[in-house]
Amino acid sequence: MSGERLAVLGAGVMGTAITTLAAGHGLPVTVVDVNPGRLAAVRDDVRGQLRLAQLMGKLPRDVETGEITAVADVTAVADADVVIESITERPELKAKVLAEVSAVVRPGALLVSNTSAIPIDELAASVTHPGRLVGIHFMNPPYLIRAVELIRGPRSTDTAMAAAAALLARLGREPVVVGDGPGFVINRILQRSINEAARIVEEGIATPEAVDAAFTGCLGHATGPLATADLIGLDNVVDSLRVLRERTGDAGYEPCALLLRKVADGDFGRKTGQGFYHH
Numbered sequence: 675m676s677g678e679r680l681a682v683l684g685a686g687v688m689g690t691a692i693t694t695l696a697a698g699h700g701l702p703v704t705v706v707d708v709n710p711g712r713l714a715a716v717r718d719d720v721r722g723q724l725r726l727a728q729l730m731g732k733l734p735r736d737v738e739t740g741e742i743t744a745v746a747d748v749t750a751v752a753d754a755d756v757v758i759e760s761i762t763e764r765p766e767l768k769a770k771v772l773a774e775v776s777a778v779v780r781p782g783a784l785l786v787s788n789t790s791a792i793p794i795d796e797l798a799a800s801v802t803h804p805g806r807l808v809g810i811h812f813m814n815p816p817y818l819i820r821a822v823e824l825i826r827g828p829r830s831t832d833t834a835m836a837a838a839a840a841l842l843a844r845l846g847r848e849p850v851v852v853g854d855g856p857g858f859v860i861n862r863i864l865q866r867s868i869n870e871a872a873r874i875v876e877e878g879i880a881t882p883e884a885v886d887a888a889f890t891g892c893l894g895h896a897t898g899p900l901a902t903a904d905l906i907g908l909d910n911v912v913d914s915l916r917v918l919r920e921r922t923g924d925a926g927y928e929p930c931a932l933l934l935r936k937v938a939d940g941d942f943g944r945k946t947g948q949g950f951y952h953h
């Protein structure tokens with residue numbers, strides 16, 4: 675598990691930005707996506723993110739950027755030391771892709787899921803040698819925010835945890851080690867806050883601007899829950915809420931009507947230009 679050859683599954687918001695983080699530290703990355711549009715765009719997107727992060731002093735300028743290979747075929751991950759799964763937050767899709775990966779990678783490779791909310795042990799059921807799977811919940815964008823949640827599933831081995839810690843050190847990230855469970859720490863709390871904030875807007879109690887201003891101005895948070903939701907992607911928020919609702923039985927996670935309506939209208943937030951805010 676030397677962590678030198680990296681594969682990233684998913685070239686969406688997070689897969690692209692994780693690729694930026696790794697390539698910016700000199701690691702070659704194979705990116706896999708089923709969407710040809712994302713495969714065509716990923717290199718340019720990474721280049722733009724690299725420029726920004728280097729200008730901000732968040733990624734080293736004196737490191738040769740790792741080579742990026744973008745492919746549709748998941749078997750291209752066969753020689754990777756580390757595979758980071760960052761596809762759409764749908765349990766059945768993740769289970770399928772993790773099974774495909776574990777059929778082709780070396781038994782010693784480290785497998786990582788960047789899931790927002792699905793318990794690592796649930797995903798481990800789809801992996802041969804389930805002890806090699808851990809969760810790394812990167813923050814958005816991962817090349818600007820240093821801290822990550824590092825999730826130890828009940829079956830994750832010491833070797834896998836050590837390999838994950840070594841990878842994060844190589845990438846200049848700082849792990850906060852937490853246990854397994856729906857949403858781990860951050861999303862168990864954050865997704866519920868976003869849902870409640872959206873419900874407040876739906877009920878006409880406050881505008882999105884007022885909700886967020888209360889959090890930033892009164893509580894000193896860097897951003898409010900609805901600006902955060904637009905950054906995450908409202909489609910991803912709804913998927914994560916559904917994962918939490920199904921696994922906790924807690925009705926507080928039932929996605930509210932306003933969130934569902936925005937997703938049905940294609941207003942996903944920053945990535946489509948419209949969410950709670952216009953971008």
Ligand code: NAD
Nearest residue numbers: 684685686687688707708709760761762763789790814906
């Ligand atoms: P996204 O919708 O932007 O990207 C998901 C990508 O996965 C898409 O490009 C899609 O084509 C691809 N995909 C779907 N099925 C695939 C398959 N079988 N093989 C290869 N690619 C496939 O979503 P995102 O926001 O990048 O989220 C990705 C993961 O990261 C999710 O698990 C999400 O919960 C998690 N996450 C998101 C954030 C955030 O702020 N957006 C933060 C931390 C973690």
